[in-house]
Amino acid sequence: MTPTPDDCLTRNEWICGAYLSSRREILWDATLQHLQLTFVSVALGLLVAVPLAVAACGRRWAAGPVLGLTTILYTIPSLAMFSILLPVYGLSASLVIAGLVLYSLTLLVRNILAGLRAVPAETRQAARGMGYGPARQLLAVELPLALPAAMAGLRIATVSAVSLVTIGAIVGFGGLGNLIYSGMNTYFRAQVLTASVLCVLIAVAADIALLGVQRALTPWTRPSRRAAA
C-alpha cells in the first residue's frame, strides 16, 4: 500500500487511470451484478405485467384494482421497499430483485394496458371475422399492436431499474451501488465517480438497445420501407 507520491490514487482525484487499471476486476464484477439484477427484475416484471394488463383490459372491473395496487406499490420508497421485504427474503439478491419487480410492474402494466386499449374495435372485429379465436387474436393482433406503447414502458422501467439497483447497496447487493456506498465511507472519489458514470452508461446503453429492439419488432411503424436487403 505504498504507491508513488505522484499517484492520482494517493491524491484522491476524481478521475484516475490507475484506479481503472488496478480495480478492473472489482468494476467488472459490480457491473455484471448490476446488469444481472436489472435484467432479471425487469424480465420478471414483464412476465407478471403482461397477464395483469391483459386481464385488466379484458374485464373492466379488474382495471381499477390492478392500476390502484400497482400505483400504491410505486409510491413506497425504494429504501423502504427493500426493508419491508427484508423479513421475507433476508439479506440476498432476491430481496433487491423482488423490490425492483414490484417497481417495474407499475410502469409496465400502465403502458401495456394503454397499448391494448388503443387497439381499434374495427381491428378486433376484423380479426374475429377472419375466424381468429380469442387466444390467436390476442397473440397475433392485439399484443403486436400494443407493442410500441409497451416498449416505451419497458424502456422507462429498465432505465429506472438501473438507477434503483444502486439503493440495493444497503443490503450489499447493489451492483455499482456497492462501490458508491463504500467509496462514500472512505472518501474514495475515483471509485464513486467511476461507478456513477458506469451506472449512467448502462442506463443509456440499455435504452438505446431497447429502442433498436422496438424498431426491429415494429417495422410497420416506420414510414417507408427501404430497398429489400
Added chain:
Amino acid sequence: MNTLAQTWDWLTSSANWSGQDGVWRRLGQHLYLTSVCLAISCAIALPVALVLGHLGRGGALAVNISNAGRAVPTFAVLVLLLLSPIGTWGDWPTIVALVLFAVPPLLTNAYVGMRGVDRDVVRAARGMGMTGPQTLLGVELPLAAPLVLTGLRTAAVQLVATATVAALAGGGGLGRVITAGFQLASTPQVVAGAVLVAALALLVEGVFVAAERYAPRWAGRPAA
C-alpha cells in the same frame, strides 16, 4: 405475523416518537427537505417549461432531459456532491440532488400541458388583443393547469419517497429510522420506518388528488 406485531409495538411506543432521533423530529426534517426541494424545483422548472411551451420550442429538449433524469441514480449524485466541496454545506448536497431529481417530471408535464392547449383558443386570445404574457398567464396556464398539477403531484410523491435516500449518506429525515434500524439489526424498527415513509407518500398523493378534485374552476376542469 410476529414482525408485524413488533412493528406495531414500535410504532405505538411513545419513546420512539420523542427526542433527538424520534419520529416527530425525523418527520419534521423529512417535510422540510421535501417542501424546500419542491419549491426550488418549481421555481426552476415551471418558468422554463411555461415559456418554452408558450413559444412552442425546445420540446425535444424537455422530453430528453426528463428521460436522462431517470437514468441518473439520485444516490450516486448525492454521494458525488458529498465528496465535492459542496459536501461541507450541511443539507445542501441532499437538496441539490433531490432538486435535480424533481425537475424532470415538473418540466415535462408543464411543457406537455402547455402544448396541449387548443391552438384555436390561443389564436382567439391573440385576436382579442391579448399580449404574449397575457395569453400565457390568462389563457394557456389555466388550461394547462391539470397537467401541471399532475407533474407537481408526481414530483412531490417521488420527493417524499426519495428523500429517504439522504439517510444512506448521513442526512436527516425518516430514512434515518430505517438506517438506524439496520444498524441495530432491528427488523421491527426497519419495517416501522418503511411504513411511516410509505404512509407519508400516500398521504401527499391523497392531498394532491383532493386538491385536483376540489380545485376551482379556473384550474381547467370542464364545467360539466
